[in-house]
Amino acid sequence: MSRSGEEVWKNSTEKINSELFTLTYGSVVAQLCSDYNNNYNLVNKQLDSMGYNIGIRLIEEFLAKTGAARCHTMKETAEIILKVGFKMFLNITPQVDNWSLDNRQFSLILNENPLADFVELPSDAKDLWYSQILCGVLRGALHMVQLDVSVWFVKDVLKGDDITELKLKLNKILKDEVPAGED
């Protein structure tokens, strides 16, 4: 039996102070930027791969706590990611929009982004996707349930856009097999 995101968030999620969380993530990103001498493309890549490593572990916890059953369509998958996944880990519920005609690609619209509170990007950081780690997490988590996806940011309020938007595209459904490592 699967449980709702609300229920999991209320009863079985360990909670930490949101400022501690935000500032910790902020320090990680700022440190990466200085380590890579402000080469923001490398920073994005590193965040993505950190996220991937989180995602492949996080999916286990997700499945254990929610008891979610196998999804049959991408629409179902999207619903679960939004209403259960984001809810139970970040207590936010993004909107889904812009389905492609073949139902393999959609947009996630984040009305609030707990990672990005207090943040103001440096003026030269045009290439930095500050919350890129989310892309990695989604990619990693879905990889472990045999969905090969690409996830990327298209808009971010930090860059002066009106909304924060991620695109998620299903590349292929993997056969049940041991997934190859990231590297």
Place this chain on the structure above:
Amino acid sequence: MASYYFTIIGTLDRPLYELEFASFKNPTAQGVPGKSQFSASVKEILPFIANSSLDVVEDAQWNSNQFHLGKIDAFFGLQVNGYITQGNIKFLLCYETPTNANLALHAKQDDTTLKQFFNEVNDLYVKCLLNPFYSVNDAITSPDFDLRVKLIVRKYL
């Protein structure tokens, strides 16, 4: 219409932010509202006046348990008010003494509004400090910070 010079000084006595403005209250016909009317000779020594009062701030901080230190210094008709944050960042506000007769009344009003002004700027400074890309003693270049300081200025001074 009093003119003001506001500056934030870091722990290494370097200025992080500065702003010159005039009161928005009782604007007179002359000049643009909000534009400071320091004379050219005063204008160029304002940073020196502010920095010269740092010693006084450092003495005053041990005699008071308030963050707002009040009027701490004066220099040829320019008053200097100070505020010190928990992190030892100094906010200084220099302004011209009003020449009108009800000086005492003015000073009394000023003290409470200045306190509110400093408190709000402090809140703003803390928000700026929470930005992971800002570290202590960096110059504050954020246009958003600038705008918000100006809004606070408009509200109180």
